[in-house]
Amino acid sequence: MEKSTQPEAVSSVLKVFNILQALAEQKEIGVSELSQRLMMSKATTYRFLQTMKMLGFVSQEGEADKYALTLKLFELGAKALEYVDLIDIADKEMREISNQTNETVHLGALDEGAIIYLHKIDSSYNLRMHSRVGRRNPLYSTAIGKVLLAGKSHDEALSILEPVEFIKHTDKTHENADQLMGEVELVAKQHFGEDNEEQEPGLRCIASPIYDRFGNIIASVSVSFPTIRFDIDRKPEYVKMLQHAGKRISEQLGYHDYPVA
Structure with a gap:
């Protein structure tokens, strides 16, 4: 399900935008639910979320397994x-x-x-x-x-x-x-x-x-x-x-x- 004929870099970009789209459709979402929706492994989803969090596009309340978009995309x-x-x-x-x-x-x-x-x-x-x-x-x-x-x-x-x-x-x-x-x-x-x-x-x-x-x-x-x-x-x-x-x-x-x- 995660295999792609796209070059790795392009595939990664697609994953990022799929995550952004999913987060835009739901105020908060957990890693497990998000990974199931996007048909990505939980580990891969978590890795992308943490990178997006580091860049300021995604927020995480404490250590809760819930993620949401920040206003950086709006900016x-x-x-x-x-x-x-x-x-x-x-x-x-x-x-x-x-x-x-x-x-x-x-x-x-x-x-x-x-x-x-x-x-x-x-x-x-x-x-x-x-x-x-x-x-x-x-x-x-x-x-x-x-x-x-x-x-x-x-x-x-x-x-x-x-x-x-x-x-x-x-x-x-x-x-x-x-x-x-x-x-x-x-x-x-x-x-x-x-x-x-x-x-x-x-x-x-x-x-x-x-x-x-x-x-x-x-x-x-x-x-x-x-x-x-x-x-x-x-x-x-x-x-x-x-x-x-x-x-x-x-x-x-x-x-x-x-x-x-």
């Missing part, structure tokens, strides 16, 4: 929904920036030691930045990445960067965390970040922060320009445009003390 779901709400809210502001610039606009968030694109509005030009939703890019060579790091304390930022390998994408790419943190401190003061051909030759990018209701930077909105279309005289206008968008998105997420704009 994970709430975070996911926050990003869904964020994308819906940001879309209007991103389209406004796109209409004003005709350039590529991104929404990005922190994903371990990198940024991940959550949403994108393509440029109307044939010559444009190549990217896709779900793609990851480095923190150290992107405007969005610098903005996200600026929302962390110095020690937190260094901890995030510790396992990151700094790859020289161009001759302008930062070579190490100490070098990068000097610019991140400036980003924190001016409330916008830049990528000046650090990720890709011939491409510039400006980004502004987005705050959640607690005042934490949870995402960033950016606009990317091929250098041949980047007008340095309009840079203050681009920054103001992005900060106004960041402010409006943040307000809809419950934050009303945006530092500029």
